[in-house]
Amino acid sequence: MESINRYVVTATMVFIVFSCKNSKKTATGYQGQGPSPIVSTVSKPVQKQWKGIWSFADSTTFFSNDFESGRLNGLTDDDNDHYTALITAENTPINVSPWYAFKVWTKFPRTVTIKMTYQDSRSRYYPKISKDGYNFMPLDSANFKPINPGQGEYGIKAAPEFVEITIPIDEKPTWVTAQELYGSTRVKQWVDSLSVLRFVKNYEIGKSKENRAIHLLEVGNTNTKKAIMVISRQHPPEVTGFLAMKSFVETLCSDTPQAIAFREKYTMFISPLMNPDGVDNGHWRHNMGGVDLNRDWEQFNQPETSSIRDFLNLKSEENYVFDFGIDFHSTWDDIYYPLDSTVTKKKGEIVFEWIKNIGQRLPSKKTNISASKNLRPTMVSRNYFFVNHNMPAIVFELGDNTPRPFLKLKGQVAAEELMKLLMK
Numbered sequence: 075m076e077s078i079n080r081y082v083v084t085a086t087m088v089f090i091v092f093s094c095k096n097s098k099k100t101a102t103g104y105q106g107q108g109p110s111p112i113v114s115t116v117s118k119p120v121q122k123q124w125k126g127i128w129s130f131a132d133s134t135t136f137f138s139n140d141f142e143s144g145r146l147n148g149l150t151d152d153d154n155d156h157y158t159a160l161i162t163a164e165n166t167p168i169n170v171s172p173w174y175a176f177k178v179w180t181k182f183p184r185t186v187t188i189k190m191t192y193q194d195s196r197s198r199y200y201p202k203i204s205k206d207g208y209n210f211m212p213l214d215s216a217n218f219k220p221i222n223p224g225q226g227e228y229g230i231k232a233a234p235e236f237v238e239i240t241i242p243i244d245e246k247p248t249w250v251t252a253q254e255l256y257g258s259t260r261v262k263q264w265v266d267s268l269s270v271l272r273f274v275k276n277y278e279i280g281k282s283k284e285n286r287a288i289h290l291l292e293v294g295n296t297n298t299k300k301a302i303m304v305i306s307r308q309h310p311p312e313v314t315g316f317l318a319m320k321s322f323v324e325t326l327c328s329d330t331p332q333a334i335a336f337r338e339k340y341t342m343f344i345s346p347l348m349n350p351d352g353v354d355n356g357h358w359r360h361n362m363g364g365v366d367l368n369r370d371w372e373q374f375n376q377p378e379t380s381s382i383r384d385f386l387n388l389k390s391e392e393n394y395v396f397d398f399g400i401d402f403h404s405t406w407d408d409i410y411y412p413l414d415s416t417v418t419k420k421k422g423e424i425v426f427e428w429i430k431n432i433g434q435r436l437p438s439k440k441t442n443i444s445a446s447k448n449l450r451p452t453m454v455s456r457n458y459f460f461v462n463h464n465m466p467a468i469v470f471e472l473g474d475n476t477p478r479p480f481l482k483l484k485g486q487v488a489a490e491e492l493m494k495l496l497m498k
């Protein structure tokens with residue numbers, strides 16, 4: 075108990091996805107957000123983005139948002155290869171996660187400068203650059219100029235109001251994106267690549283508002299009724315959480331003796347892309363119902379959350395027992411959002427044991443824990459998993475800027491340590 079209590083921080087949190095106005099900055103790393111209000115999850119109108127190609131400089135320079143996850147809502151030509159880009163949200167109110175993704179190219183090689191503006195929001199995501207839409211690198215810092223920079227380390231106040239980016243362009247498109255692109259097509263390619271393994275299946279468990287598939291990966295090759303549940307990407311821009319989830323799942327699917335033995339005892343159910351409409355439409359946060367899906371685990375007004383609810387109910391009827399649930403997200407820095415052990419009692423201790431073990435394997439990055447003492451309303455997936463299916467559950471958050479090799483390592487270590495604990 076001693077070691078468990080040491081990790082239970084005092085902050086009481088009802089809800090978990092960051093809300094910048096409440097974020098606290100300290101010298102000891104990101105401390106998490108304060109409670110979020112209860113909101114209705116009845117569908118609201120969404121501004122569908124105009125998609126197409128903008129043409130400038132006597133039809134020699136072009137911008138496009140016409141691809142999966144593209145977002146660019148307007149452009150002005152300020153002369154001399156300077157442009158102002160307007161990035162707007164699908165609807166409001168919405169939190170500060172202005173996603174953007176566009177391509178730019180020209181007939182005559184040149185250098186363009188783009189001022190990025192975000193309506194009432196600020197610049198959260200450091201630009202990523204790609205020449206093929208698959209491999210991304212952060213923009214060279216020499217080509218990045220914050221305008222009206224923020225103060226502090228975390229949250230909206232720490233973000234610049236605008237940024238100006240300078241990029242050399244040529245006939246071959248250059249992608250400029252908030253994070254790496256993982257739209258539904260690329261995610262499906264990954265799902266299919268895993269599904270060639272004899273112990274992996276994938277199937278649809280529902281459809282999104284715009285009729286995209288909600289895919290479920292089932293990993294394991296036994297008749298066991300012991301299971302874990304993993305979900306990811308309720309919030310479209312949270313690619314770093316997705317990347318950690320990807321590594322986590324690949325580790326469960328690997329051919330190590332540990333993973334092989336684990337798959338004899340456990341079935342893993344994974345929904346890697348909970349919000350395919352939001353992701354493919356380049357949304358900042360919501361689904362096509364204009365709703366934050368991670369507020370809908372009590373009301374179930376949206377098809378994406380309802381598909382997981384129905385799936386879990388079906389599995390419960392089939393006598394599956396869930397021993398762990400993880401929901402991967404991204405925020406200002408790595409942080410764990412478990413339920414406090416004072417409310418989960420003995421059942422939830424494994425979560426803290428697991429966090430401790432991951433920390434011991436990865437001492438280079440101290441990661442805070444912000445535990446919630448409130449179980450109801452369930453509203454968020456973690457609470458729903460625990461209250462309705464009795465599974466120890468956590469929101470596993472990765473930083474927007476956490477180095478990608480570390481994300482991969484953390485996903486792997488998290489899987490290995492979970493397998494170790496559950497096989498005890």
Ligand SMILES: [Zn+2]
Nearest residue numbers: 091309403404
């Ligand atoms: Zn999130």
